[in-house]
Amino acid sequence: MSDESRASTVRLSSLSNKLIAAIIAVIFLVEIVIYLPSLAMFRATWLDDRLRVGVVAARVLDAVPDVMALPRSLTDRLLTSAGADAIVYRRAGQSQLIELAEPVSPEVVVTADMRQRDIGSLMVGAIDTLLAGPGRTLRIIGEGDIDESLVEILMPETQLRRDMIDYSRNILLVSLGIAAVTAFALYMLVSQLFILPIQRLTRNILSFRQAPENASLILSATTRRDxxxxxxxxxxxxxxxxxxxxxxxxxxxxxxxxxxxxxxxxxxxxxxxxxxxxxxxxxxxxxxxxxxxxxxxxxxxxxxxxxxxxxxxxxAASVPVLAPVALRGLVEDAAFEARVAGHPDIRFDNAIAEDVVVLIDAGQMGRVFVNLLKNAREALEAAPQRAGAQIVVTSHLVGADVNVWVTDNGPGLPPRARDNLFVAFEGSARAGGTGLGLAIARELTEANGGQLRHVDPEEGGTRFELVLPVDIHSQ
Ligand SMILES: Nc1ncnc2c1ncn2[C@@H]1O[C@H](COP(=O)(O)OP(=O)(O)OP(=O)(O)O)[C@@H](O)[C@H]1O
Ligand SMILES: [Mg+2]
The missing domain is CATH 1.10.287 (Helix Hairpins)
Incomplete structure (x- = not known):
């Protein structure tokens, strides 16, 4: 991904957009959870209000022996103040009814029994009213104010439904208002605290990566403690x-x-x-x-x-080109170059098995062996006692690697050389030595996927151990 497109992705999926979306979603989720019960309570209160008028009417009905004798104007006023088509009053097995002058014959009647006030049935009733089509008649049942009396009111459901829709619309508007204010407040807070500093860091990383040699792009840290x-x-x-x-x-x-x-x-x-x-x-x-x-x-x-x-x-510049190489031949050539083979005073023993094939750059690893063998020769030549001097190169397979030992029976490493053995220009303890041989040898061996280390043999002298990758196809 190019830097430019990465920067634009950062902008598109920016933290602030995600944050605002999350806040609004949460507020609406909470509103939805609260909405149903509150709508149910609104409906219950609405119905209770109507019932109360019904109860007052019932008291009037209770007081008169014959309802039919009541003047029409009074009963009509009672009914209109309750918004009802008819009011029924039942007590001790008897029932009284007042209804409009032209009674309507309801087609669909739904009952709202206000004696059942658990939130479950109130919510079911609310949903039912909200989803119902027009034209239904509502039958509200409640208790009268005298023992065991019942009041029933019949009225069209439309008004209740209309009020409930108004109420829902208000809730929606209020929710939108709350969501907007809360989202804005939270956004300002979070963006001041987190998003702006993170955006600053992101911008800084992007621009510093483009020009790390420009010191003016180094971030100036604030004193924040978090x-x-x-x-x-x-x-x-x-x-x-x-x-x-x-x-x-x-x-x-x-x-x-x-x-x-x-x-x-x-x-x-x-x-x-x-x-x-x-x-x-x-x-x-x-x-x-x-x-x-x-x-x-x-x-x-x-x-x-x-x-x-x-x-x-x-x-420093040369990259190794790895190829299968017969190790024995490589060491043989290196011994000639290091003037170890055919040396008058030093016995050289190339004890590497014929069939060991390693995956290395022959030129580079050849130089490693030349350096090691030359060091051994120089150490043996410099030793006062030369009789029996010998250099042995042995190998043994360990898993997918071969361990190669280059051992001489010379005086061993001088203490001065040990400290910086593989450090360029530092490791030499020899007059005229540059101190590069072993540093180069280790660098080349590691570049070829191997390892080079010094080990002290029990019988004295000096040993360097190489670990080289075996060519698996040759096995
Ligand atoms: N086989 C060995 N026996 C004893 N001392 C050794 C042997 N190999 C290396 N050394 C010591 O380690 C030192 C570092 O070796 P290295 O090959 O890095 O440098 P050098 O031989 O001094 O110089 P250069 O190889 O660059 O000409 C040598 O000076 C020598 O003192
Ligand atoms: Mg050397």
């Missing part, structure tokens, strides 16, 4: 470290390039000096004859040093 504060400070510190590391690395690379150039010229100058010294050595002058060999070896050493520094510089 997790975001820690994140800011850590990020700021990390960017600072990255910035100086990059700068240091660039300086080192520049310096390395300069050293390589100087070294190259130095080597050429030394080589011309060597040609001159070779010519000087042919002069008959006894003084010259005495000094010339020293001059030649000094120049040789200087050229060797310049050459190995150049080699080390070149080494």
């Amino acid at each position: 997790e975001i504060g820690v994140l800011e400070r850590e990020l700021s510190a990390m960017e600072g470290e990255l910035f100086s590391m990059l700068r240091q690395q660039r300086h080192l690379a520049d310096l390395g390039l300069a050293v390589a150039k100087i070294n190259h010229d130095l080597r050429n100058t030394l080589t011309s000096a060597q040609l001159l010294s070779d010519q000087v050595a042919t002069l008959d002058d006894p003084k010259v004859q005495r000094l010339a060999p020293r001059l030649v070896t000094t120049l040789d050493k200087a050229i060797g040093f310049a050459q190995s520094v150049l080699d080390y510089g070149r080494e």
Whole structure:
């Protein structure tokens, strides 16, 4: 994903949008849970109000012996004040009825029995009313104010339904209002506390990644004490470290390039000096004859040093090309190059089995063996006691790897060499040594998927152990 498209994804699915959506969804969910019971209560109150008028009417009916004798105007007023088509009053097995002058004959009658007041049946009644079509007649039943009397009111359901719809609309409007205000307030709070700082961090990471060498892009941390504060400070510190590391690395690379150039010229100058010294050595002058060999070896050493520094510089760039290689042949060649094979005083034993094939870069690992064998030869040559000197290379398979030991019976590693054995320019404890051989050897071995370490053999001398990947197809 390109940086640009990543930045736009960050914008699209931004935290603030998600937050607002979540807040509104939660508020509506809560409103829906509250809505049904409150609608049921609204309906119950509405019906109770109508019943109360019915009870008053019932009291009138109770007081008169014959309802038919009541003036029409009175009964009509009673009915209209209750919004009813008819009111029935029952007591002790008798019932009285008043109804409108032109009584309507209801087609569908639904009963709302207000003696049952549990929330379940109230809610069922509310849903029923809300979903019902027009034209139904409502029969409200309730208790009268005298013992065991019952009041029934018949009226069209339309008015109740209309009031309930109005009530629902109001609730919806109020919910919208609450949701908007709450979402806004919460959004402001959360965005000040979290989203803005996180957006700042995100923007900073994106821009710093584009130009890590620009110190002005390093985040300036705030003094917050919470997790975001820690994140800011850590990020700021990390960017600072990255910035100086990059700068240091660039300086080192520049310096390395300069050293390589100087070294190259130095080597050429030394080589011309060597040609001159070779010519000087042919002069008959006894003084010259005495000094010339020293001059030649000094120049040789200087050229060797310049050459190995150049080699080390070149080494960094080469990527190994892995291929199956017969290990025994590789060691044999390295022994010749290191002037170990055929040495007059040193016995060399290449004890690697014929069939060991490793997956390595032959050129690079050849250099590793040359370095190890050369070190062993130099140590044996420098030892005062040369009799019985020997170098042995052995191998044994361990799983998918082969362990190779390069062992000599020389004086062992000098303590000075042990401390920085594999550190470039540091590990040498030998006059004229550069201290690059083992550093290069380890770097090359690891680049080839292997390991190189020094082990102290019980019987004395020096041993280097290599672990190399075996070529599985050759097994
Ligand atoms: N087989 C060995 N026996 C004893 N000492 C060793 C042996 N191999 C290495 N050393 C010691 O470890 C030191 C570091 O070896 P390394 O090959 O890294 O550098 P060097 O041989 O001094 O210089 P270079 O190889 O760069 O010319 C040597 O100077 C030597 O003292
Ligand atoms: Mg060496």
